[in-house]
Amino acid sequence: MILTMTQFLPPLKPCGVGDANCVHPTNIHKFAFFAAMYCLSLGTGGIKPSLESFGADQFDDDDPDERKGKMSYFNWWNAAMCGGLVLGVTIMAYVQDNFGWGTADLILTVAMLLTTIIFYLGKPFYRYRMPQGSPLTPIVQVLVAAVRKRKLPYPSSQDSFYESAKPQARLLSHTSRLKFLDKACLVVENEISEGKKPSPWKLTTVTKVEETKLIVNAIPIWFASLLFGVCIAQGGTFYVKQSGTLNRKIGKSFVIPPASIHAISAFAMLFFVVCYDKILTPILRKVTGKERGIPILRRVGIGMIFSIIGMVVAALVEKRRLTVAEKEQTRVLSMSVFWLTPQYFIQGIGDAFTLVGLQEYFYEQVPDSMRSIGIALYSSVLGVANFYSSFLIVVVGRVTGKFGSSWFGKDLNSSRLDKFYWLLAAMNGLNLGVYFLLTRKYSYKNVQRKVVVSSK
Incomplete structure (x- = not known):
């Protein structure tokens, strides 16, 4: 104009x-x-x-x-x-x-x-699509939770991984790459109490961890x-x-x-x-x-x-x-x-x-x-x-x-x-x-x- x-x-x-x-x-x-x-x-x-x-x-x-x-x-x-x-x-x-x-x-x-x-x-x-809040916050939560639990041993099975979602949510399956991020969804003793949701800065879901992996994987593709x-x-x-x-x-x-x-x-x-x-x-x-x-x-x-x-x-x-x-x-x-x-x-x-x-x-x-x-x-x-x-x-x-x-x-x-x-x-x-x-x-x-x- x-x-x-x-x-x-x-x-x-x-x-x-x-x-x-x-x-x-x-x-x-x-x-x-x-x-x-x-x-x-x-x-x-x-x-x-x-x-x-x-x-x-x-x-x-x-x-x-x-x-x-x-x-x-x-x-x-x-x-x-x-x-x-x-x-x-x-x-x-x-x-x-x-x-x-x-x-x-x-x-x-x-x-x-x-x-x-x-x-x-x-x-x-x-x-x-209904707004779901800041898309960057869950990624930061995963990084913070993974750093907090960095000294924990990696589990032998996925049974210790936490997942929580609404019935209509799209869940992501666990992948084996970037395992250091998996500790963000690793459940430790007494971390989940009945009737109370855990802090996302200490425990996140498998889906959020996998979403963070997607972003990390996309960075080298962008440069390439x-x-x-x-x-x-x-x-x-x-x-x-x-x-x-x-x-x-x-x-x-x-x-x-x-x-x-x-x-x-x-x-x-x-x-x-x-x-x-x-x-x-x-x-x-x-x-x-x-x-x-x-x-x-x-x-x-x-x-x-x-x-x-x-x-x-x-x-x-x-x-x-x-x-x-x-x-x-x-x-x-x-x-x-x-x-x-x-x-x-x-x-x-x-x-x-x-x-x-x-x-x-x-x-x-x-x-x-x-x-x-x-x-x-x-x-x-x-x-x-x-x-x-x-x-x-x-x-x-x-x-x-x-x-x-x-x-x-x-x-x-x-x-x-x-x-x-x-x-x-x-x-x-x-x-x-x-x-x-x-x-x-x-x-x-x-x-x-x-x-x-x-x-x-």
Whole structure:
């Protein structure tokens, strides 16, 4: 809304290109611009984790058919996001280039207003989860109780573990990993008196302990996903800059906007998530006999392999572009922009595996009360990865500059992005090895469906 106002309200409208009376932006111009940017950031940060997890909450985990529907939900959520991305980098990019930013911003504002109205019209039909208090408190209670009982011997059986839940609660089965946390639910003599609930800071339930294990297990997966996010960051930065130096003409007069080439990745992801949901998943269910087809983290790992292949292909294409640039010495090369198609297409396939897998992982494999936080953790992977990418570029640029010419020159033709892509491929290869070690014996959430365990 604010961006739209800056294009149509005279006091907020910046001067146009080539305007002889153009002056430096005033404080009100700066305020309007940064206010719009911060509002977009806050809105995106609130909508993405909340809306995605809210949509997944519409499915009943205890109903087999609805549970399968939830597994498809993340595929179709991303298909819709890809559809929006395609419209953004094609039609909206064309409108911005030919009719101005104001027209494009106005269209987006009206579209967002309509979607908000449609969302609220469905309010009476949604399923809601009742608030259950702070999701972080039980985790702190488990850690405190485990530290208090750290000197107690580990029991020979699980009979000494405490479990208490409401009849409708989803209980988690005990797992053998991270045994030091199990002492938080270990019952000692006289700790439970009849008619009195034990202090959760001294004795917690098996379910709370297992939920804490889920969070501890998710931390290394989050870190192992960052380098994949760095690869994604290249698609919206260096890949687009490369497209700006290539021949983008279709026919005699139509020129593709540089950002529109990113639609190839969105098309690839859109196509593959549909194929995965409608073709691969049913086949994998028959072959493996598992409801999900393949484990979530294996799906993520397959996408990481595609990201490595994508970086290798990107390095080879960039080497080819540099060779052409050295021969032609022109601002726009004769080399077609569609040389970038393979790396974008491979990135789209990798996204279909890893991004959807990470969304499902950070929603499913966290405590039920932390699902919105889980989706926020997924989003933070991409956000932090962008900062990591910028940091990596600065470090690599300074290091290579000390030992010769920097890999990042004043323009792409004086840079060596091909070497940077090879570096990312090597780093992701090492990261993939670490990832496989982390996930080799991973313990997934094990829900006791329709089982009620009474208090001791």
